[in-house]
Amino acid sequence: MVIVNELVKEFNPKKKEKVIAVKGISFEAKEGEIFGLIGDNGAGKTTTLRVLSTLISPTSGTVTVGGKDVVADSTAVRASLGFLSGTTGLYARLNPRDLLRYFGGLYGLVEPDLTKRINYLIDRFQIGDFADRQCDRLSTGQKQRVGLARAIIHSPKILFLDEPTAGLDVQASQGVLEFIEGARNQGHTIIFCTHIMTEVERLCDRVVILHEGRIVGSGTVDEIKAQAGEESMEKAFLKIVDYKPEAVIF
Amino acid sequence: MKHAKIIFLKELTDFLRDKRSRNSTLIMPMFIIIFLIVLLGYVQQLLGKPTNQQIDIVHSANMPVAAQQFKKILESAKFKVEMVPSVAAAKQGINDQKIKVALNFIQKDSGSPLIVDEYYDPNNQAASIPKELLDSFFRQANMQAVKVILKSHGIPSELAEPFKPVVTEVTHGKASGNQYLIGLLPYLIVVWAFYGGMGAVGDLVAGEKEKNTLETLLLTPATRTSVAAGKLLALGTLCLGSSLSSLLGVVIIGSLHLGVTKALFAQGIGITLGSFLVTLAVLLPTVLMFASLLLSISAISRNVREAYSHLAIINILVLTPAILSQFIGYTDFARSSLVSLVPVLNAANTMREALSGTYDYTAIFGTMAVNGFIGVCILIWTIKLFNREDVLLRV
Numbered sequence: 001m002v003i004v005n006e007l008v009k010e011f012n013p014k015k016k017e018k019v020i021a022v023k024g025i026s027f028e029a030k031e032g033e034i035f036g037l038i039g040d041n042g043a044g045k046t047t048t049l050r051v052l053s054t055l056i057s058p059t060s061g062t063v064t065v066g067g068k069d070v071v072a073d074s075t076a077v078r079a080s081l082g083f084l085s086g087t088t089g090l091y092a093r094l095n096p097r098d099l100l101r102y103f104g105g106l107y108g109l110v111e112p113d114l115t116k117r118i119n120y121l122i123d124r125f126q127i128g129d130f131a132d133r134q135c136d137r138l139s140t141g142q143k144q145r146v147g148l149a150r151a152i153i154h155s156p157k158i159l160f161l162d163e164p165t166a167g168l169d170v171q172a173s174q175g176v177l178e179f180i181e182g183a184r185n186q187g188h189t190i191i192f193c194t195h196i197m198t199e200v201e202r203l204c205d206r207v208v209i210l211h212e213g214r215i216v217g218s219g220t221v222d223e224i225k226a227q228a229g230e231e232s233m234e235k236a237f238l239k240i241v242d243y244k245p246e247a248v249i250f
Numbered sequence: 251m252k253h254a255k256i257i258f259l260k261e262l263t264d265f266l267r268d269k270r271s272r273n274s275t276l277i278m279p280m281f282i283i284i285f286l287i288v289l290l291g292y293v294q295q296l297l298g299k300p301t302n303q304q305i306d307i308v309h310s311a312n313m314p315v316a317a318q319q320f321k322k323i324l325e326s327a328k329f330k331v332e333m334v335p336s337v338a339a340a341k342q343g344i345n346d347q348k349i350k351v352a353l354n355f356i357q358k359d360s361g362s363p364l365i366v367d368e369y370y371d372p373n374n375q376a377a378s379i380p381k382e383l384l385d386s387f388f389r390q391a392n393m394q395a396v397k398v399i400l401k402s403h404g405i406p407s408e409l410a411e412p413f414k415p416v417v418t419e420v421t422h423g424k425a426s427g428n429q430y431l432i433g434l435l436p437y438l439i440v441v442w443a444f445y446g447g448m449g450a451v452g453d454l455v456a457g458e459k460e461k462n463t464l465e466t467l468l469l470t471p472a473t474r475t476s477v478a479a480g481k482l483l484a485l486g487t488l489c490l491g492s493s494l495s496s497l498l499g500v501v502i503i504g505s506l507h508l509g510v511t512k513a514l515f516a517q518g519i520g521i522t523l524g525s526f527l528v529t530l531a532v533l534l535p536t537v538l539m540f541a542s543l544l545l546s547i548s549a550i551s552r553n554v555r556e557a558y559s560h561l562a563i564i565n566i567l568v569l570t571p572a573i574l575s576q577f578i579g580y581t582d583f584a585r586s587s588l589v590s591l592v593p594v595l596n597a598a599n600t601m602r603e604a605l606s607g608t609y610d611y612t613a614i615f616g617t618m619a620v621n622g623f624i625g626v627c628i629l630i631w632t633i634k635l636f637n638r639e640d641v642l643l644r645v
Contacts, residue, residue, distance in 0.1 A: 011640070053469055056639040079471040089461035093267040094260070105256040106470040134267075150466065 001158060001189040002029040002052065007061035009047050021047040023213040024061065029206075031157075034180065034190045036204030038197075040241060043210040045193045049162050052191065053083050066158055079107065082156035086166025088147050092136035096127050096146045099135060100153055107154035121149040141172035148179055159183060162193045177203065197234040211241045253472035257480025261454065262487060271449045279442045279492045283499035286438075290430055291511035303380035308340055308354040309333040316364050317355035327387060329380075340369055350377040351384055431520050435500060436601035437576050439493045439529065440594060443537050444568045446492020447485045447544045448561060452554035454481050454545060455642070460553040464642065474636040478545065482629065486541035493533055497521065520605060528604035532617045536597045538625035540568075546632040550641060571595035575602065590616030593624055 009022040022044040029035035037045050050056045052063055054074040063070045066080045091099060100121060104114045122131050125145040130138055135146065144164070151159065161180065165173040180203055183190060194200060200207060201221050209217035209224070217224055217240040221233055228236035265271050307321055324331050334340045334352055343349030354367040368384070370377045397407035408414075458464035467477060504515045521529075547564060551557035575598030578584045584603075590596045596617040603610055635641045 050643070055465060055468055055643060075471050075473065078469055081469075083466065083469045085462075085465075087462045088466055089463040091260075091264060091463055092461070093264050098263070102256065102260045103466070103470065106253060106467075106472050108471065 001031045001066060002035070002191060003062075003064045004028070004048070004052070005062045007048065007051060007063060008059045009044075009051055009056065010059040021213055022051070025208070025210070025213075025215050026061075027208050027215065027218065029189055029191055031189050032184060032187045033205040034184050034192050034203050036200050036207035037191055037193045037210065038195070038200055038207055038237065039210035040195075042212070044213040045210055046162060048210070049160050049191065049193055053081060053160050054078050079154070080156055081158040081160055082151040082154070083160045083162075084147050084151040084164050085162035086144075086164055086168070090135040090138075090143055090146055090150075093134055095130075095132050095134055096138075096149070097122070097131045099146065100149060103150050104153045109154060117153060117155075121153065125149045140167060141169065141175070144168055144172055144176060148176065152183075157188055159188055159190045160193075161190060163195065164192075165194070165196065165199065197232070197237055201233045209237060209240050216240050251476070251479075253470075253476035254479035254483065257467075257472065257477060258483040258487075261450075261481055261484035265450050265453070265484065265488065274449045275446050275488050275492050276495050279438075279446065279496040280499035280502070283435075283438055283496045284503045286434065287431070287500065287503050287514060288508070288510055290434070291508075291514045294430070294513055295510060303383055304330040304332060304350060305380060305384060306332045306334045306340055306343065306349045306352040308337055308352060309335060310337075310354075314355050314357035314364060316357060320355065320364075323391070324387070329383075329387075337367075337369070344369055344371050344374075344377075347371070347374060347376075350374065351380045353384075431500070431514060432602055432605045433576060433579065435497075435520075435605060436529075436598040437572055438496050439533065439601060440536065440575070440598045441569070441572050442492040442496045443489045443533060444540045444544075444565075444572075446495075447489040447541055450485055450488055451544045451548045451561060452557050454485065455548040456551035456557040457548075457554050459551075459642075468642065474642070475633050478549075478633050478636040482541050482545050482632070485545055486537050489537045489540050489544075490533065493537070497526075497529070522607075524609065525601075525604040525607075528609060528614055529601045531614060532597045532600045532621070535618050535622035535625055536594070539593060539621045539628065540625075542625050542628035542632050546628060546635060549632060549635045568594055572598060575599055578602075587612065587616065589613070591620055593621055596620060 005026050006024050007022055007026070008020065008024050011019040011021060025044070025048065027035070037048060039045050047056070051058050051070065052065060054070050054077050057071055065077045068076045068080070070077050090096075091102075094102065097118060100118045101114065104117060109117060122128050125148060127142075127145055127149060130142055135143065138146065148164075159180075164180075165176050168176065177199065180190060180192065184203075184205075192199075192204060204221060206220055207218065207224060208215050217227060219227065224240070225231065225233060225236045228239040230236040230239055265275075305324060307317065321331050334343060334349065337352075337354050340349060340352035340354070344352065350370060352369040354369070356365040356367065357363075366388075368381070370381050372378075393410055396410040400410055401407045455464065458467065468474070472480075500521065503511060504518075504520070507515070543564065544561075547560045548557050551560060571592055571594040575595050578589070578595065578599055579602060583589065584599055589599050590613050596613070600610070600613050600617045603613065
């Protein structure tokens with residue numbers, strides 16, 4: 001469903017301050033699985049996800065999403081995927097209903113299907129109480145529910161989720177995680193980026209660990225723990241990325 | 251184009267829902283021009299009437315009787331006359347800017363002519379108006395006196411004015427508006443076409459980068475060109491809306507027939523169908539130029555703050571030729587074909603000429619072509635910016 005082959009991404013390639021964010025990674029996320037993309041800050045997770053979602057183009061290598069090339073067929077790729085990150089904002093002066101209508105229109109939904117879909121999502125994510133309230137007046141949890149509804153307005157088969165629980169309280173996070181599990185159960189392919197290892201253990205079918213732009217570990221959660229010889233995913237991750245404790249000054 | 255239309259409608263809705271933006275873009279231009287016209291009318295009224303001008307007369311012990319009579323004549327001419335005890339006190343009053351013009355009447359003996367010493371501060375702008383009115387009054391009084399003397403000697407009084415020019419106005423067009431308005435309107439129309447879009451610049455791209463909403467838009471099937479086109483249309487609509495709002499302000503205040511603006515609209519509102527069409531014709535490419543420029547600034551900026559720092563510089567580039575348009579009518583350069591090559595100035599000048607009743611089609615099409623060409627060039631550059639990941643995705 002998502003195939004990444006020898007992906008390289010350089011920023012400022014013609015300048016002195018050239019940065020190679022992704023250094024030839026390859027992986028494959030299959031249909032109906034949650035594929036974890038984990039790593040520390042600067043590991044290349046967000047850059048990879050941006051290439052996968054056609055926001056930026058690869059320097060070299062190939063990426064196909066749902067069988068379509070992200071460079072040659074970028075519009076079709078974008079039409080087939082849903083994207084949500086923890087930092088994604090909403091248009092402050094639009095209300096959730098308008099926002100869903102706007103994105104539904106951009107994804108090619110037309111009446112009466114558009115209104116039906118909006119009403120379904122408002123009901124599904126319990127947005128009804130605040131569906132006509134401006135987005136800048138919503139709580140963080142409410143905004144994330146609207147964000148989720150926006151991400152799947154066009155019923156995408158593939159979801160890219162970049163730290164979707166960032167900044168959420170326990171209850172709101174729980175809602176997002178249940179949504180992800182539900183999406184997998186319905187056969188969606190999910191690429192899931194996170195720092196939170198408990199989420200990885202709970203959700204991910206398979207995982208790649210990125211460190212400084214390279215894949216340093218891959219497999220199921222149990223396989224990774226076994227490779228590292230650790231009982232928890234957090235300790236396994238730290239061992240694989242060769243974490244060295246730094247002096248902490250109080 | 252379908253995506254561009256959706257984005258255009260969303261941007262417009264989003265913008266118009268913000269009371270502050272709505273007021274500054276669509277309501278303020280109308281109220282500002284109404285306020286300016288009322289102010290202009292008020293000042294014109296104020297300056298033209300002797301009633302509002304105070305003249306001080308030195309009231310010394312040897313003040314001639316003729317001065318007393320002259321005081322009455324000035325008062326009958328509606329001047330406000332005050333007495334000041336001495337020349338020294340008059341000079342002090344002028345220095346303190348409490349007195350604008352002071353007159354001291356001196357007559358050595360009853361047969362000698364009346365000498366009038368006039369005191370005023372040439373650096374005090376407020377004094378120049380009563381002085382001008384007073385000088386005009388003296389010219390007329392002298393003329394009347396000469397006529398009376400000539401008549402008493404049996405000489406035709408007309409000879410008091412041996413050179414009397416007969417003025418015939420030869421107009422090159424049918425201006426139906428006041429010259430003050432004709433000078434002011436094009437400047438405001440052009441300036442508002444720029445300022446109208448300024449309120450939206452921050453939000454359009456830079457604000458979306460800052461609030462992390464741009465990525466969600468770029469992840470939809472809409473192409474970057476559609477995104478740019480939708481945002482450009484919204485911005486252009488606001489620019490045009492602001493300009494037309496100021497024009498509407500003129501129509502409203504002109505239609506109210508207020509006493510204070512009566513003199514300004516004595517010849518009508520000043521906007522004929524022809525001048526309106528020319529204004530619109532040169533305004534549209536100018537709006538394209540401004541909207542493309544503003545959108546490109548929003549695209550290259552990382553956040554709203556950076557966008558407005560860039561705008562501060564662009565502001566000067568736009569304002570300078572716009573201000574020049576206020577004065578160009580006094581020079582022969584206004585009729586030079588080179589004016590058409592100077593963006594902003596060309597639009598204001600063509601509008602001014604049209605409002606004056608002159609339709610110079612070379613200048614009109616030249617202005618449209620130059621501004622349209624610049625607008626298209628900036629637009630192409632802006633679309634290229636939208637397709638550059640290092641521009642659109644940097645924060």
